Amino acid sequence: MTGPTASTTAASAPRPLDLRLVPAALGVWGATLAGLHTGWVAAALLACCGALAAAACLFVTGRRWAIGVIVCSVLVGTAGFGLAVRLRPVENHPLREVASRGESVRLRVELTERPTPVSGASAGGGGGVGKRSVVRARIRAVRQRERWHPASGSVLLLVPAETWGGLLRGQRATTTGAALRPRGADLLVLVLAVHQPPENVTRPPVAQRFAERLRAGLRDVSESVLSPRAEGLLPGLVVGDTSGLLDTVRRDFGKAGLTHLTAVSGANLAIVCGAVLLLLRAMRAPPPLAAGCAGAALAGFVVLAGGEPSVLRAAVMGALGLLALVLGRNGTALPALAGCVILLLLWHPELAVSPGFALSVAATAALVLLAPAWSGWLRRRGMPLRLAQALVAPAAAQLATAPLVVALSGELSLVGVAANVLVEPVIAPATVLGVAATLLAPWFSPLGELLVLLAAPELEWVLLVARCAASSPLATIPLPSGAPGIPLVVALVAAILLLLRFRTGRMLLAGSLLSVLLLLVTIGVRPGGWPVAGWSVVACDVGQGDSLVLATGVRGTAVVVDTGPSAAPVDRCLDRLGVRHVPLLVLTHPHADHYAGISGVLVGREVDAVATGAARPSIWSDTDVRRRARDNDAHLVRLSAGQLIRWPALAIEVLAPDGDAAPVAADRVNDASLVLRANTPAGRVLLTGDIELAGQRELLAAGVRLDAEVLKVPHHGSRYTSEEFLRAVSPEVALISVGHGNDYGHPSDEIVTTLRDLGAAVRRTDRRGAIAVLGGNRGMLTASTGDPLRPDE
Missing domain, CATH: 2.40.50 (OB fold (Dihydrolipoamide Acetyltransferase, E2P))
Structure with missing residues (x-):
């Protein structure tokens, strides 16, 4: 009994970590960073220091650590020398x-x-x-x-x-x-x-033409089979081609902690090479042949996906693993990771400052160092192996990458682990089907479409999880970005790891998570909230840009004026307002902070028409507005002064520009903005785009009636607004759509003071979020996502 028990215990004991290459990898990375930030002279000094340290250690005999120091010093010196050779001609170019x-x-x-x-x-x-x-x-x-x-x-x-x-x-x-x-x-x-x-x-080159043909085939079959949200996801999931990924999906993935799914990484290569290895092993192929075929698949996939940092890291690490398979040696993952970091930084030093490369290495290191211990702890408490691995892998990866993510984005996802656990079972099938479709679609389109159709349910599930996670209360919490956020998150991660080591700490952590869950439920079911009933106009919070929504009197239907600079904010605003049908989308002028978020309105909604101004229509040819409108079956129309458009509870009159006006110069596009006056149950609303002093003078000189209860203040409240124009409008409520901490000085303090002197209640999206205006027995009211309903008198 003693022999078998001892051998069994020895076999089941965890193997010690092989850390020999880790100091060398950290040294090479540090030396590369130092050289890139300080110049070729410092890199040359590092090379000399590395050579001297290695030479000094040659005289130390009988010490095991001396070999490690020599290897580390040689690699650091090599990195410094190679960087100095590259930096000197750059700095003196x-x-x-x-x-x-x-x-x-x-x-x-x-x-x-x-x-x-x-x-x-x-x-x-x-x-x-x-x-x-x-x-x-x-x-x-x-x-x-x-x-x-x-x-x-x-x-x-x-x-x-x-x-x-x-x-x-x-x-x-x-x-x-x-x-x-x-x-x-x-x-x-x-x-x-x-x-x-x-x-x-x-x-x-021939290889790139062939790879692009494959990628184009996948895009074509995805477009013909999948929904608009999913058609851009499959190429991103399979080969990292995010050219067709909608801004709304990007936003959902970012908040849900799923952005890594559209960045080709080791997971993609593991799925592809693993499928090849399993197939060849099932055919009883010898290890060298299996490794050779997997290597060919790896090389082909790298060409197909491009040379992203995560792809290069995964490819080098996979090549080292395949080499170990050929040589019959079972190398551990940590030396392979350290080795590929060294090789890649020596070959491509700029990876040292690549966020994608750092995130990829950190996530892989967490899977190597943390995941096995955590999954073992769960298994000892009766959890099935696959479930334990599914839980700990995203938790370990998110914990390790959290400091970098916060430093880059200023946000920490609270739903990332849960979202990753929910989507993990469908990622491998969708990837395999997508790769097969990529290889077959250019030559056998019907078969490619069938494979993509089989992947559609998996893609829709991923999109559903991302949408639900992103829309949940407190999906992310804001934290300081840049260097200040790193120590804060590191301290938080250290505290969590410390709490997990003790029974009392685990109970405290569980209690805290339960409290957060109850808070989220309370926030989600609180009475009242947004949107308020009876709103007539809403200024959406889209950052430094404009997007206003006008109720038509038909449930779920509204007119949208401008879309803001990106799709995600306007999409979120319309979702919360319950807008599913947009009979008219008005784009006041071709500046990106007014039209670039157009996909946030078009995708997922029925949009009948997209309207632009009559003055100099050719300038819209430099944007993708016309193509996007056609792709979503929306008619393109031109509006000019004198037109009147009606709905049950809304009438819009076009005040400017004149259809017979001469084309404006490129630097006067603001003054060619569409100017609209809307009659709503809350009163008259004047929508002014970005008109400045010249455009305002033209309206005043033309004798156009400008008085309105609600004014969308021109050009985000810039100082290029005349007091005469504001007096002609004489609003009760002034809406300023503006981004927090913008670089333009918007809104002008002088304009805000003038509006208040005229008796207007000034409401700013940078301070109150989305703002709704509604009429009632108590007079005109505003409500916002940032404060309760209040009268404006």
Whole structure:
């Protein structure tokens, strides 16, 4: 009995962690960060220090730690030397002087990645037109004195999304833009702000053309089979292609802690390579053949998904694991993780400052260090293995990445663990079906559509979980972003881990969680709340932008005027108001803080028409408004002064611009805003877009009747509003749609004072959230998501 028991105990005992490569990985990462932030001289000094430390340890004999120190010192010195060699030409590059003067430069470049859309507004902080993308490239030549000269170095291009979005990695192009000095720690020579399409574009490499054909096939079958919300999710889930992902889905995933699902990581590679290995093992293939086929699948998937930091980390780690399989050695995960960190940072030092890379490494380290112990603790208390693993994996990953997430976003998700547990069972089937559809769709479209159709229920479940989690009360809590948030979250994580070690602490933690749950339930079922009954107009809280909703008198139906700068806030506002049908969406003028959130209105609702102003309609061609309207079966209409549109409880009169007016210059787009006056049960509402002094003078000179009980203050309350105009309106309530802490100084203190002197109650979305105006026996009232119903007298 003694022998078997002892052997069984030894076999079941947990293997000690192999930490030998961890100090080297941390040293290489630290040295790379230090060199990127301080320059090539400091990197060279680090290389010398590493070499001296390694040489000194050679004279220490009989000490096991000396070997580890030598290895760590050599790797740190190698990292420092390699970084110094790369940094010196960057810091002394001739184009750096051009960038410091902000001059225009003409370059031939070769793209090193696919263009990535910039989230939020367009260039110019919302004042420009059209969406922007960023793309990294290598400089091949620079145009100087009417001649092309060979050049090298990395450049970051800020480009128009519409004309550059289809380019692929490896393509070459010629372009001209304003040179800017790069900010932060990087190996960039300069940043180039480009405002025109690429010129002299070459064909992509064969591998990239093939990969794009596969990705395009998946997008096409997804669009033909799936719902609008799901059609952009499947490419993101399978190959990290988020080009079709709706802003509303991005917002839900962010609040629900599910953003990692659309960033290709080790999970995707594990599913793909695991499926290949299982298939070949079932066919009794020898380990070298199985590993070789899995390696081919890994390489193909990396090309298909692109070179994201998480993809590179997972690919290198997977390659090390496959090498161990070929050699017949069962390597542990921690040395593989440390090894791939070292290799990747030596090869691509800029990963040291990549948030995606840091999040990926932190999550993987948590799965290696925390998850086994936690799942073992649950199993010893009778929980099934798969359920224990499903619970601890997202909890460990979220705990480890929480400091970084808070530093980047300023928010901590309280529903992330639960959301990840609920979606985990469907991720692998959806991914396998999506990969199979990707491989088959370009050649056998019906079969690809069938596979995507089989993945539809899984995708809809993920979307449902994300939507419910994001809309739950206190889904996220705000915390300081940047460096101040890191120690706060680290202390919170340490306190949780400490409490989990003791029985009393676990009881205290459980009691706290129960209290939070009761609080959430109380918030969710409290009487009254938002929206208030009988609202006539609502100024949605969309940040630095405009979006107003007018009730038509038909349940679930409302007119929307402007959409704000992003889809998520307006979508959330309309959801809470119960708006499912929009007979008319009015876009006052083509600035991104008024139209860029259009998908938040169009997707998931029935929108009959999208209206723009009559003055200079061609300027809308630089936006994607027309395409989005057509894609959602909404008619495009033009409004001009004199038109009147009616609904049961709403009438809208168009006051400006005049349909016969001459086209305005690009810098006068604000004054070409649509100006509307709406008759509602709460009184007359004047909607002014962003008209400034010139536009206001034109309205006053034309003798247009401007008096109204409610005024949407022009241009977020900017100082370019005349007192004469405000006196002509003489509002009882002034609504200012403005973002908290904006950089424009909106609203002007002078304008707010003038409005109050005129007897108007000033209501600001940055202080009160969404604001509703309604009429009643007690006079005009306002209510908001930030304070209770109150009279405005």
